[in-house]
Amino acid sequence: xxxxxxxxxxxxxxxxxxxxxxxxxxxxxxxxxxxxxxxxxxxxxxxxxxxxxxxxxxxxxxxxxxxxxxxxxxxxxxxxxxxxxxxxxxxxxxxxxxxxxxxxxxxxxxxxxxxxxxxxxxxxxxxxxxxxxxxxxxxxxxxxxxxxxxxxxxxxxxxxxxxxxxxxxxxxxxxxxxxxxxxxxxxxxxxxxxxxxxxxxxxxxxxxxxxxxxxxxxxxxxxxxxxxxxxxxxxxxxxxxxxxxxxxxxxxxxxxxxxxxxxxxx
Numbered sequence: 001x002x003x004x005x006x007x008x009x010x011x012x013x014x015x016x017x018x019x020x021x022x023x024x025x026x027x028x029x030x031x032x033x034x035x036x037x038x039x040x041x042x043x044x045x046x047x048x049x050x051x052x053x054x055x056x057x058x059x060x061x062x063x064x065x066x067x068x069x070x071x072x073x074x075x076x077x078x079x080x081x082x083x084x085x086x087x088x089x090x091x092x093x094x095x096x097x098x099x100x101x102x103x104x105x106x107x108x109x110x111x112x113x114x115x116x117x118x119x120x121x122x123x124x125x126x127x128x129x130x131x132x133x134x135x136x137x138x139x140x141x142x143x144x145x146x147x148x149x150x151x152x153x154x155x156x157x158x159x160x161x162x163x164x165x166x167x168x169x170x171x172x173x174x175x176x177x178x179x180x181x182x183x184x185x186x187x188x189x190x191x192x193x194x195x196x197x198x199x200x201x202x203x204x205x206x207x208x209x210x211x212x213x214x215x216x217x218x219x220x221x222x223x224x225x226x227x228x229x230x231x232x233x234x235x236x237x238x239x240x241x242x243x244x245x246x247x248x249x250x251x252x253x254x255x256x257x258x259x260x261x262x263x264x265x266x
Contacts, residue, residue, distance in 0.1 A: 001030075001063045001064050001065060002016075002019060002027070002065070002066050002260055003015070003016060003064045003068075003084075003088065004067075004070075004256040004260070005071075005080055005092075006071075006252050007037060007071035007076045007077070007080060008037060008073070008139055008140060009141075010036070010139065011034040011035065011036060011232075012034065012036075013252075013253065014033045014050060014053075015031070015033075015250070015256075016030050016032070016054070016057070016059065017253070017257050027254075027257040029253060029254075031057045032250075032253070033050070033053050035049060039073060039076045042079055042082075043083040043086055044086075046079065046080070046083045047083060050083075050087075051087075064088050066092075066093070067083075067088050067093070068093040068100070068257075068259060069084070070117060070120055070255075070256055072115045077094070093259070093260065093263060095119070095259055096119065100263045102123065103262065104122055104151050105150070106119070106152075106153050107152045107153060108153065118153070119153065119255070120251070120252045121135050122135065122151070122153045123151075123258055124254040124258060125147060125228050125251055127254075127258060128248070129228060131223075131225070132146075132223050132225040133145075133226050133227075134147075134214060134221075134226070135227075135228045135251070136210060136227065136229050136230070136231075137230050138161065138162070138229070138230070138233035139231045139232065139233075140163070141159065143157065144157040144159070144214070146217060146221060149223075156217075162202065162233060162236075163181065165202065169198070169201075169202075176198060177194070179195055179198050179202075181236065182199070183203055183236070183239070183240055184196060184199045184204070188200075189204055203240075206237070207237060210237065214227055214243050226246065227243055227244050227246075228244070228246050228247075229247050229248070230247075230248050230249055230251040230252070232249070234248075235249065
């Protein structure tokens with residue numbers, strides 16, 4: 001089994017992956033867990049938490065034969081590396097570093113600044129979907145990534161995530177309550193009370209932003225482009241917009257599995 005670790009700004013996702021039984025066969029995610037990102041969390045704390053979760057799923061630490069890590073939080077890497085070394089028996093692979101470089105063209109002005117999660121999304125999306133792509137990733141930030149038909153990353157957009165937008169609104173306006181992020185009860189955009197007006201502004205406003213930016217990206221690409229949605233909040237929007245052609249909630253983890261397999265190809 002492979003333990004893939006995606007350390008984001010808000011959560012660290014751990015995924016237990018069973019490799020394909022034959023060369024070229026897709027890997028399978030058999031379990032996934034997430035914990036709030038905290039660079040101060042020690043390897044020992046991670047190990048206690050993970051050990052319990054592995055047992056609940058019917059696995060042991062000894063079932064894990066390798067670890068691969070991607071992180072956009074550099075301070076979190078040390079303790080995750082110690083976790084792999086101390087509790088899983090070896091040095092982890094780190095996405096983007098030898099021997100698991102990206103293997104794709106980062107056709108942007110500052111390729112070194114491209115986040116690990118975005119590069120992994122590009123790798124996995126291009127492997128699953130031919131042609132030009134627009135990847136929308138709902139995380140701490142909402143990112144839009146443009147991938148051409150050759151698999152090259154061409155750039156994109158970074159926008160505030162929906163939770164960040166709500167937090168900023170509630171923090172700055174003393175009389176506005178904290179609300180759940182969910183689809184309003186109906187399609188009306190005329191709110192009749194404070195809570196419904198906030199839900200409309202956050203939810204339908206966010207969908208309008210997504211649809212508007214995707215339309216502008218498609219126009220600039222100038223060729224048909226498939227729109228792929230990923231990230232923890234992807235399913236929140238799929239029922240109320242036709243902008244997405246596919247929902248792939250595990251693109252980042254799939255990209256990690258692909259890098260691992262590439263590094264271990266004979």
